[in-house]
Amino acid sequence: MSISLFDISKNFGAFSALNHINLEVPEGELVALLGPSGCGKTTLLRIIAGLERTDKGKVVINGQDKTDQNVSQRGIGFVFQHYALFRHMTVFENVAFGLRVKPRNIRPSNEVITKKVHALLELVQLDWLHNRYPDQLSGGQRQRIALARALAVEPSVLLLDEPFGALDASVRKDLRQWLRNLHHELNVTSIFVTHDQEEAMEVASQVVVLNHGRIEQQGTPSQIYDHPANAFVSRFIGQTNVFDLDEHDADWLQTAGLLTPKLGEKIAHVRPHDIIIKKSIDTAKALATLKDWQHLGALIRIELVKNNINGSSDASVFAELPNDKFKELDLTRGDKVNLTIRQAHWFH
Amino acid sequence: MTVTTIKPIHKDKLVAQQQALQDPNWVRWGLIFIALSFITLFICGPLFLVIFQALSKGFAAYWAALSEPDTISAIKLTLLVALVTVPLNTVFGVAAAWAITRFDFKGKSLLTTLIDLPFSVSPVISGLIFVLLFGAQGWFGEWLMAHDIKIIFAAPGIILATLFITFPFVARQLIPLMQEMGNQEEEAALSLGASGWKTFWAITLPNIKWALLYGVLLCNARAMGEFGAVSVVSGHIRGMTNTLPLHVEVSYNDYDVVGAFASASILAALAIVTLILKTVLEWQQAKR
Numbered sequence: 001m002s003i004s005l006f007d008i009s010k011n012f013g014a015f016s017a018l019n020h021i022n023l024e025v026p027e028g029e030l031v032a033l034l035g036p037s038g039c040g041k042t043t044l045l046r047i048i049a050g051l052e053r054t055d056k057g058k059v060v061i062n063g064q065d066k067t068d069q070n071v072s073q074r075g076i077g078f079v080f081q082h083y084a085l086f087r088h089m090t091v092f093e094n095v096a097f098g099l100r101v102k103p104r105n106i107r108p109s110n111e112v113i114t115k116k117v118h119a120l121l122e123l124v125q126l127d128w129l130h131n132r133y134p135d136q137l138s139g140g141q142r143q144r145i146a147l148a149r150a151l152a153v154e155p156s157v158l159l160l161d162e163p164f165g166a167l168d169a170s171v172r173k174d175l176r177q178w179l180r181n182l183h184h185e186l187n188v189t190s191i192f193v194t195h196d197q198e199e200a201m202e203v204a205s206q207v208v209v210l211n212h213g214r215i216e217q218q219g220t221p222s223q224i225y226d227h228p229a230n231a232f233v234s235r236f237i238g239q240t241n242v243f244d245l246d247e248h249d250a251d252w253l254q255t256a257g258l259l260t261p262k263l264g265e266k267i268a269h270v271r272p273h274d275i276i277i278k279k280s281i282d283t284a285k286a287l288a289t290l291k292d293w294q295h296l297g298a299l300i301r302i303e304l305v306k307n308n309i310n311g312s313s314d315a316s317v318f319a320e321l322p323n324d325k326f327k328e329l330d331l332t333r334g335d336k337v338n339l340t341i342r343q344a345h346w347f348h
Numbered sequence: 349m350t351v352t353t354i355k356p357i358h359k360d361k362l363v364a365q366q367q368a369l370q371d372p373n374w375v376r377w378g379l380i381f382i383a384l385s386f387i388t389l390f391i392c393g394p395l396f397l398v399i400f401q402a403l404s405k406g407f408a409a410y411w412a413a414l415s416e417p418d419t420i421s422a423i424k425l426t427l428l429v430a431l432v433t434v435p436l437n438t439v440f441g442v443a444a445a446w447a448i449t450r451f452d453f454k455g456k457s458l459l460t461t462l463i464d465l466p467f468s469v470s471p472v473i474s475g476l477i478f479v480l481l482f483g484a485q486g487w488f489g490e491w492l493m494a495h496d497i498k499i500i501f502a503a504p505g506i507i508l509a510t511l512f513i514t515f516p517f518v519a520r521q522l523i524p525l526m527q528e529m530g531n532q533e534e535e536a537a538l539s540l541g542a543s544g545w546k547t548f549w550a551i552t553l554p555n556i557k558w559a560l561l562y563g564v565l566l567c568n569a570r571a572m573g574e575f576g577a578v579s580v581v582s583g584h585i586r587g588m589t590n591t592l593p594l595h596v597e598v599s600y601n602d603y604d605v606v607g608a609f610a611s612a613s614i615l616a617a618l619a620i621v622t623l624i625l626k627t628v629l630e631w632q633q634a635k636r
Contacts, residue, residue, distance in 0.1 A: 098540035
């Protein structure tokens with residue numbers, strides 16, 4: 001079930017939350033709405049769900065204009081950041097709820113409901129908890145039950161609002177992978193909101209980057225990372241070193257291997273892993289000093305301080321390289337190094 | 349290899365540490381004494397006195413006082429008033445709480461303030477409002493007389509005055525609870541296809557039931573025990589427009605001590621039952 005949004009705009013009083021949003025979500029995709037706090041991503045999700053009304057524009061789900069339809073008629077499933085499980089019902093009754101409230105003529109029989117609920121609980125590997133109450137479950141378990149509950153009504157679209165935001169780091173990592181696998185199995189068109197760019201890149205097949213109520217870029221994770229459309233996307237996704245031609249020594253940058261930009265472009269964004277460092281032989285002409293490094297597991301992040309012609313400057317440059325390569329270089333704090341910039345993205 | 353020994357903390361030191369965090373003995377006992385004397389003087393004392401005076405001429409006289417036609421009709425009127433006002437105010441209260449906590453609309457803060465109005469106004473004034481509206485010289489007085497409808501000095505007036513007085517109880521219990529609970533569970537129910545009505549019955553109501561019952565209990569206690577507002581609108585017509593609290597006053601003014609205290613003992617019993625139920629409900633709320 002594809003989703004199309006045409007010219008969606010939403011204001012809260014004087015504050016413009018969404019500005020002329022146009023979005024196409026093809027069927028079966030797992031899309032991340034990514035952006036900093038206040039960019040409008042949750043508002044957009046709730047408008048798709050029908051929990052908010054859009055001021056202008058249309059919401060079309062699978063070819064049908066659902067803009068004026070109530071949330072209960074849109075055939076969507078919604079998973080909340082804080083689970084929103086029904087606290088006075090057991091896990092079983094929570095998952096069965098969507099089936100029990102169907103109109104009498106299409107409501108399945110009790111046996112069918114029981115079978116379906118147990119099948120869903122098996123899918124999220126929590127059938128053994130079916131008699132417990134939500135306050136007896138851990139956060140990760142609650143979120144999986146919330147997901148099972150949303151899937152019970154066989155929605156055409158699954159919407160998740162920062163689904164792992166309230167969980168701790170290790171549970172979050174596990175559930176990210178689990179959600180991705182589940183999506184492969186079920187192939188329901190899904191949209192989830194997150195402010196964690198790592199999560200978006202890891203889980204989604206399509207990433208939509210939002211800022212101040214506008215879409216900055218839409219694409220696959222590799223497209224977004226390798227070819228950021230503007231400075232905001234480049235800085236928001238992954239780590240970046242920013243070199244402004246106005247503030248940096250042109251000679252230094254050229255020696256470092258930064259190619260001359262096109263006319264009008266004066267800010268270069270360089271990813272840390274695109275900076276190659278070597279121990280400097282001629283320390284007088286060294287480009288930078290190694291100030292410190294951080295051990296990040298498989299990667300080492302190195303903090304370098306630039307040596308300008310007229311003495312050292314304060315600006316730090318970050319490089320990243322694999323653990324073993326760093327050991328080969330045999331560097332210590334205070335060493336002079338030369339660096340080469342492999343590639344850069346230029347912006348105005 | 350050295351082995352580190354951990355020295356046990358001396359037991360006295362622990363006790364001393366605990367005591368350092370507590371109030372000194374005289375403060376504790378002083379506060380308890382003040383609280384107990386207060387309760388004895390102002391609550392237990394009068395309660396005991398009511399029962400003592402009611403039975404001062406023996407149980408037969410007590411029973412006779414209660415079986416008097418005027419007392420019976422006072423009891424009936426009180427029950428009627430409660431039976432009408434409590435369900436109505438429950439519905440109003442739930443509707444008001446729902447509107448205030450689930451919607452944004454112009455005049456929301458005005459509505460919230462108005463709900464507290466009956467609390468801030470003197471009960472006598474509350475009764476006077478209705479006299480000024482529906483009394484013979486009131487705004488609607490002529491119209492009512494022309495259509496032969498009696499509100500003031502009749503049961504409808506008493507019901508209206510009690511409705512006004514007891515309006516806030518249910519709403520005030522529900523509003524903070526529903527605000528704190530948030531509406532995520534209701535949104536979840538709606539997203540699963542439930543209608544608004546079904547969502548209310550299946551999701552909202554079970555979550556608010558103890559607070560609701562508590563509000564209903566308070567509403568009922570006030571409805572049965574209200575004196576000031578009812579006194580103004582009732583006209584004190586024996587056997588017709590006297591509620592039980594009014595009957596107590598009328599009997600006392602007639603020097604019918606046993607009668608007055610006998611009626612008062614029913615109200616006292618109501619108070620005790622209310623207290624017991626209140627404790628049970630609070631206990632249930634805490635359990636959740």
